[in-house]
Amino acid sequence: MPVEFIGIVHGQNVSEIHPPEGPPIDKAYVRAIAGAHEAGGFDRVLIAHHSSSPDGYLTASHVFEHTERLGVLLAHRPGFVAPTLTARSLATLDTFSGGRLAVHIITGGDDEEQRRDGDWLDKDARYARSGEYLDIVKRIWTSDKPIDHEGEYYRFQGAFSAIKPVQKPHLPIYFGGSSEAAIRTAGRYADVLRPVGRVPGRGEGDAEPRARGGRPARARRPYPLQPVAAPDHRRDRGGGVAEGRAHPGEGQGPAGQEPVLRQPQGAGEHRLAAPAGDRRPRARSWTSGCGPRSQRSAARAATPPPWSARPSR
Numbered sequence: 001m002p003v004e005f006i007g008i009v010h011g012q013n014v015s016e017i018h019p020p021e022g023p024p025i026d027k028a029y030v031r032a033i034a035g036a037h038e039a040g041g042f043d044r045v046l047i048a049h050h051s052s053s054p055d056g057y058l059t060a061s062h063v064f065e066h067t068e069r070l071g072v073l074l075a076h077r078p079g080f081v082a083p084t085l086t087a088r089s090l091a092t093l094d095t096f097s098g099g100r101l102a103v104h105i106i107t108g109g110d111d112e113e114q115r116r117d118g119d120w121l122d123k124d125a126r127y128a129r130s131g132e133y134l135d136i137v138k139r140i141w142t143s144d145k146p147i148d149h150e151g152e153y154y155r156f157q158g159a160f161s162a163i164k165p166v167q168k169p170h171l172p173i174y175f176g177g178s179s180e181a182a183i184r185t186a187g188r189y190a191d192v193l194r195p196v197g198r199v200p201g202r203g204e205g206d207a208e209p210r211a212r213g214g215r216p217a218r219a220r221r222p223y224p225l226q227p228v229a230a231p232d233h234r235r236d237r238g239g240g241v242a243e244g245r246a247h248p249g250e251g252q253g254p255a256g257q258e259p260v261l262r263q264p265q266g267a268g269e270h271r272l273a274a275p276a277g278d279r280r281p282r283a284r285s286w287t288s289g290c291g292p293r294s295q296r297s298a299a300r301a302a303t304p305p306p307w308s309a310r311p312s313r
Helices: 027-039 056-065 083-097 111-115 123-142 179-187 202-213 241-244 295-301
Strands: 006-008 044-047 071-076 100-106 147-152 154-158 173-176 192-194 270-271 284-286
Touching: 044 056, 056 071, 056 147, 071 083, 083 100, 083 123, 100 295, 111 241, 123 179, 173 202, 179 192
Parallel strands: 006 044, 044 071, 071 100, 100 173, 173 192
Antiparallel strands: 147 154, 270 284
16 A cells, blocks of 8 residues: 655644744744645645634645645534535635645544534534535535435535536545544545544455445555654764654663653554665654655655754753
């Protein structure tokens, strides 16, 4: 299965080791981090969704405006915007970006988070709604004439979109979740299942959506990478600053400094091997992965340009 490298773009400089600073949108930072991902060879960047976060559609538009090749995986939570409008909005953004958009459907697993935007359905009902939602969106994208719909959660007549996605038959649909309902819904409507929490083995992960949803969905096992940008890797001394920052005690990182990387429960370790003769720092990371990049590209993507990381303090 090919590997797809997906980074992330926030509206401001924030990460596991950098608390948020300043306003929630820093336009210069968004341009810089998007440019760093593109220069580093990443396939896409995720623009996440939260009940208090800036609008993802407008953030994606800003990323597209300042990049030429980089794709965007736009998180979208069904239930707050009519699916007919979502279909037109996503198709419009895909057209302006030249076919660089993918959508990541997050049904929502936290009742309290959902209620902040006025959603009082329980988890099972939310997944049922997501299935109906995606069915409508895909029909709008592919229909050459107006359609009617009367379902459990949505009802309309004569819906049609003059704008269609550049990507045919539709833009890629990613679907997050690991529950029975998530696997069933993804297997029926999504192109890529992105499990969360404990992940089944490759064989199980690929078979479950097919068996339960009635159609193959490419179940991809996520391997979250945590690149560490720091001075050279000292092979003759067993590790450089990047190695030490990632795992204090294994390299020559600053003594007593908190590690950048933490191992999620149940996850294994994944090392990116640098190509022969490459003296850049090697990034070590904890598992989550996905699209097409060679090992050489992986090492290059793991070491973003200097402007993409704040110096260690």
